[in-house]
Amino acid sequence: MxxxxxxxxxxxxxxxxxxxxxxxxxxxxxxxxxxxxxxxxxxxxxxxxxxxxxxxxxxxxxxxxxxxxxxxxxxxxxxxxxxxxxxxxxxxxxxxxxxxxxxxxxxxxxxxxxxxxxxxxxxxxxxxxxxxxxxxxxxxxxxxxxxxxxxxxxxxxxVVYRNTAKENELIVVTGDLGAAYMGLQILEREKSVYKANPNIQPDLDGYDYLLERQLKPEARKDVVKFLKELDVKPTSMIDVSDGLASELFHLCKQSNVGAQIYDEKLPIDTAVSTTAIDFEISPTTCVLNGGEDYELLFSIKQEDFDKIKGNPHMTVIGHFTAKDSGLYLIDKQGAAIELKAQGWNHFNEGKNA
Amino acid sequence: MxxxxxxxxxxxxxxxxxxxxxxxxxxxxxxxxxxxxxxxxxxxxxxxxxxxxxxxxxxxxxxxxxxxxxxxxxxxxxxxxxxxxxxxxxxxxxxxxxxxxxxxxxxxxxxxxxxxxxxxxxxxxxxxxxxxxxxxxxxxxxxxxxxxxxxxxxxxxxVVYRNTAKENELIVVTGDLGAAYMGLQILEREKSVYKANPNIQPDLDGYDYLLERQLKPEARKDVVKFLKELDVKPTSMIDVSDGLASELFHLCKQSNVGAQIYDEKLPIDTAVSTTAIDFEISPTTCVLNGGEDYELLFSIKQEDFDKIKGNPHMTVIGHFTAKDSGLYLIDKQGAAIELKAQGWNHFNEGKNA
CATH class of the missing domain: 3.30.1330.10 (PurM-like, N-terminal domain)
Known part of the structure; x- marks a missing residue:
């Protein structure tokens, strides 16, 4: 045997x-x-x-x-x-x-x-x-x-690859981030409550947006169409399945660039911010390390900025830098915090177990 | 919940x-x-x-x-x-x-x-x-x-589909059938012996061909090439993954035809015949209901028969008939036995569990 x-x-x-x-x-x-x-x-x-x-x-x-x-x-x-x-x-x-x-x-x-x-x-x-x-x-x-x-x-x-971003290009993300992760936290909390006492009904009221983002995400077919209409071809692109930090890390590593993103620019729905506070988690952490948002993260040339400016589906969150400048989040006080590739390691912890 | x-x-x-x-x-x-x-x-x-x-x-x-x-x-x-x-x-x-x-x-x-x-x-x-x-x-x-x-x-x-066979066309199978199934029986037997007494070494000698057919099957890329060289385009085709009876049933059902195949024509390796007798199984049953042979089952026009005649990789085992004639195996005594769709139902019994 x-x-x-x-x-x-x-x-x-x-x-x-x-x-x-x-x-x-x-x-x-x-x-x-x-x-x-x-x-x-x-x-x-x-x-x-x-x-x-x-x-x-x-x-x-x-x-x-x-x-x-x-x-x-x-x-x-x-x-x-x-x-x-x-x-x-x-x-x-x-x-x-x-x-x-x-x-x-x-x-x-x-x-x-x-x-x-x-x-x-x-x-x-x-x-x-x-x-x-x-x-x-x-x-x-x-x-x-x-x-x-x-x-x-x-x-x-x-076709847009991950390995074709260049220094100084703008980093753009679609929609908002962190909601799928907060939705999961709520479901897990109610599961624990139910397990402790099956007579208590789950309290899911008011969390519709977060739950929908977790349970029934939408892929951004519309964004591909918008980009064509705006005549913008991203210089690199990836989808946000494992959290922003992990996806940015992929783009940087594969394109041989560094990046700076700005905490105050991160698109976060108010439902995420308020619920994150209840859970004593930083909303920024939800965005960086959460995952399952299925938004698109891409880069554009600086000269294309005017084409996407004011577009409600797209937010510029930073720019690519030289490789040896590393990958940093600039927080609201202006301090630079180095980001590590986190993402979800399925072999360490289930996303959703 | x-x-x-x-x-x-x-x-x-x-x-x-x-x-x-x-x-x-x-x-x-x-x-x-x-x-x-x-x-x-x-x-x-x-x-x-x-x-x-x-x-x-x-x-x-x-x-x-x-x-x-x-x-x-x-x-x-x-x-x-x-x-x-x-x-x-x-x-x-x-x-x-x-x-x-x-x-x-x-x-x-x-x-x-x-x-x-x-x-x-x-x-x-x-x-x-x-x-x-x-x-x-x-x-x-x-x-x-x-x-x-x-x-x-x-x-x-x-491209050759399953639903394009016609009455009177010849049914051809490549290689030989039933060996993967017999290989599985041997492995299962030795597993039982081992479980009963882990000190007894498994007796797999002399079963090389059967074990290889079960554990390391080969897909018939060569047959696709042979057919091109012979200038034969099959009129219908399917691979034999679930046993000959099940695959024939698919061709008949999807092509709206019946079929007659002949027991004495079925290509069976001597290792299958002898081992089947040891296991008190009919070799024909191994062929019809066994599965995992990954040979090709196809049909050709009668006029193409001369092109494949004598080819060591291909055996004519019968012909398609009118739909209402049904699906029959003609046994060595000339008796017609109706075949039912058997195949492997994974929800009933594991192939290999």
Whole structure:
């Protein structure tokens, strides 16, 4: 029988997801000229015809790691599983066209549960105009897993990568940040209350925006359209799935630049600010280390500033600097605080467990 | 908190995978003209340029359902996870070019375990010339899951579907069948022996071929090439992942035809025949209901028979008939036995649990 040698063992917790992927995939060679860009961006890029590319992104959500069915409606879960993948296509400045869906479910899930899940998937497909083209449905020993692959398209010249930001370019983020994280805190609090005493009804009133951002996020298809209308091509782009600090770190590392962002510029909804205070968390921490906002973080040339100025969907939060200047948040008192890559390490702590 | 209503619950076991997928996906609409063929074949077909299509297939392997790590080396598992997906691309008569790999692993797996898995994935990529272009690596609450999406390409006119077989066409299968299933029986037998008494060493001698077919199957990229060289375009095709009976049933149902196959024509390796007798199973049953052979099952026009006659990789096992003639195996005594769709129902019994 097969037994792993005990000699050398490195726990996954000690590595972190991005380093692990780097190490596991570093020796792979490319065999096809159609493979334009592989591992390392929001989506892979494949040559389609002379002027067009296909974009491919894949992400899985696992029960107990990414979601807790105690407070996640299955319909919302199906919707969200599609969103997190479409978001990766939009982060390449592309149009999402197709998805495949793989579901593994244990015998505790009846057919009606999967129907709820597929209702959410269908709603996402209808609203975002993507086609479900295939997948796999299988049983699992325990728990629910949903893995989606999204396929998109873009003109080759329109594709925006993570590694093409330059010094002095402006850093822009869409929408507002931190709300999905605060939504999760509320759900977790009410779960604890319920577990302690199942007779107490959950108190979710007044938290609609935060809960919706956590349970039913929207990918920013609209932003890709706005950017085209404004005639702005971002110089780099990534989606905000793991918290602003982690995403900025990716752009800086892959583009070989540093960055300065300004605390006072961060777009934070008042619901986040007031709830964060109740929870004794800094709203800035929610933004930097929260995650699951599925907004877009991108950079533009300084000369494009006038085109986006005053746009309600976009906020300039800072600019890229020289690589050796590092990655800093300038706080409201003007002090520079160095940011570390935090992001969510799934091997350390569940996002949503 | 969210509780599923107890009123109506249909267990997944009572439905079966294919019917379930049909029901879950029946209301989905197509939004893009680039979506040529969605759910229902080995791979989805997407328009690439005027004359070319992309092919997309996805399949997941779960611990306890599709594999047992007590006897499955992780390197072989990685290799097999790629093979089962490439096989779907070849079953469309296409060329596989790229894969994405999503892995979920619990904390019981050290980094070295994932390295073994990726060694197998890399070996498959190198031998079959496919590029790893992305994926997702996450933790799981328990167990190991590997989900692969394969992307291929084909000339639009070369794509072979399941629903285009016609009456009187010849049914052809590649290689031999039933060996992967017998390999599994041997591994399961030795597992039981080991569990009863861990001091008894497993007796796997002489079963090399059967074990290799189970643990390290090969997808039939070569057959796609042979068919081109022979100037034969199959009239329908599917890969043999769930046993011959189930695959034939798919071709018949989707093409609106019946079929007759002949027991004496079934390609069965002598290792299968002799081992099946030891296990008191009919070799024919292994072929019909076994599965995981990853051979190709296809049909050709009668006039193409001379082109494949005597080819060591291909065996004519019968022909398609009128739909109302049904699906029959003619046994060695000339008796007609009606075949039912069996295949593996993952919700009833693990393939490999």
């Amino acid at each position: 097969i037994i792993m040698s005990d000699e050398k063992k490195t726990s996954l917790e000690s590595i972190g997801e991005f380093k692990l992927i780097d190490e596991l995939t570093k020796d792979f060679k490319t065999h096809h000229s159609s493979t334009i860009y592989g591992v390392g961006d929001d989506a892979a890029v494949i040559q389609r015809d002379e002027n067009t590319v296909s974009l491919v992104a894949t992400d899985a959500l696992l029960e107990g790691i990414h979601f807790n069915l105690m407070y996640t409606p299955l319909m919302h879960l199906g919707y969200k599983a599609v969103m997190v993948n479409l978001s990766d296509i939009y982060a390449m400045n592309g149009t999402a066209e197709q998805i495949t869906v793989t579901i593994a479910a244990s015998s505790r899930f009846p057919k009606e549960a999967l129907e709820e899940l597929y209702k959410g998937i269908k709603k996402a497909c209808d609203i975002y105009e993507v086609d479900l083209i295939g997948g796999d449905t299988t049983s699992s020993v325990s728990g629910l897993m949903i893995s989606v692959t999204a396929i998109g398209t873009a003109k080759k010249e329109d | 969210i509780i599923m209503s107890d009123e109506k619950k249909t267990s997944l076991e009572s439905i079966g995978e294919f019917k379930l997928i049909d029901e879950l996906t029946k209301d989905f609409k197509t939004h893009h003209s680039s979506t040529i063929y969605g759910v229902g074949d080995d791979a989805a077909v997407i328009q690439r340029d005027e004359n070319t299509v992309s092919l997309v297939a996805t399949d997941a392997l779960l611990e306890g359902i599709h594999f047992n790590l007590m006897y499955t080396p992780l390197m072989h598992l990685g290799y097999k996870a790629v093979m089962v997906n490439l096989s779907d691309i070849y079953a469309m008569n296409g060329t596989a070019e790229q894969i994405t790999v999503t892995i979920a692993a619990s904390s019981r797996f050290p980094k070295e375990a994932l390295e073994e898995l990726y060694k197998g994935i890399k070996k498959a990529c190198d031998i079959y010339e496919v590029d790893l272009i992305g994926g997702d690596t996450t933790s799981s609450v328990s167990g190991l899951m590997i989900s692969v999406t394969a992307i291929g390409t084909a000339k639009k006119e070369d």
